[in-house]
Amino acid sequence: MFDIEYRMGGLMPDWSMFSGHPDGPAVVGKHWPEASERIGFRIDGSVWETDPPASSYPPSIAFKAASLQGEAKGLEFYFIMRELLFHKRVNIAKRENLLRAAEESGLNIQVFLRDLDGQGRELFEADLKFAADLNVDLFPTYIMSSLSGKRARLAGFISYDKLSATIDEIL
Missing domain, CATH: 3.40.30.10 (Glutaredoxin)
Known part of the structure; x- marks a missing residue:
């Protein structure tokens, strides 16, 4: 979640x-x-x-x-x-x-x-x-962090697969 x-x-x-x-x-x-x-x-x-x-x-x-x-x-x-x-x-x-x-x-x-x-x-x-x-200078930028402290940042056009995989990594 x-x-x-x-x-x-x-x-x-x-x-x-x-x-x-x-x-x-x-x-x-x-x-x-x-x-x-x-x-x-x-x-x-x-x-x-x-x-x-x-x-x-x-x-x-x-x-x-x-x-x-x-x-x-x-x-x-x-x-x-x-x-x-x-x-x-x-x-x-x-x-x-x-x-x-x-x-x-x-x-x-x-x-x-x-x-x-x-x-x-x-x-x-x-x-x-x-x-x-x-230091966000490109939109969209996705900044993600989990309750365990894992963080990720993606900027620009991101495929659904990349976004989904990154969310899975930090959760």
């Missing part, structure tokens, strides 16, 4: 990191066809050419805010955001699109809005600090 704790990270507070790149935000979209094939999940990265999210922070904060209404609600919200971004080419950094995902996932909108500007932001900032303290 094990517990899963979802933490968010932010590799992109804004596009300034791409200011010298000739493709700008579109460079991110060019990464997704390869990732799609590797993980076996259909991804349409064209939103980075047409309406690129200004930052990965707003959806991460929104996930934390949604999760305050329960883990199941948070995960439903996350999967809706993922569908909006990668299938429907919707910019999920925009507040109106976060609200759309919140409505579709059945969240209490007033509570979500309050938490989006309050505790959700605080929880995300704590996640950023946690990631920095552990």
Whole structure:
């Protein structure tokens, strides 16, 4: 038996990191066809050419805010955001699109809005600090530890078999 704790990270507070790149935000979209094939999940990265999210922070904060209404609600919200971004080419950094995902996932909108500007932001900032303290620089990163003290860390795309074998090793 094990517990899963979802933490968010932010590799992109804004596009300034791409200011010298000739493709700008579109460079991110060019990464997704390869990732799609590797993980076996259909991804349409064209939103980075047409309406690129200004930052990965707003959806991460929104996930934390949604999760305050329960883990199941948070995960439903996350999967809706993922569908909006990668299938429907919707910019999920925009507040109106976060609200759309919140409505579709059945969240209490007033509570979500309050938490989006309050505790959700605080929880995300704590996640950023946690990631920095552990030198996490690639997402997803899986950090596992057992009650007996065994630890493991996996980063990036990990096959199910590798993840399962690692969990078995530490349990």
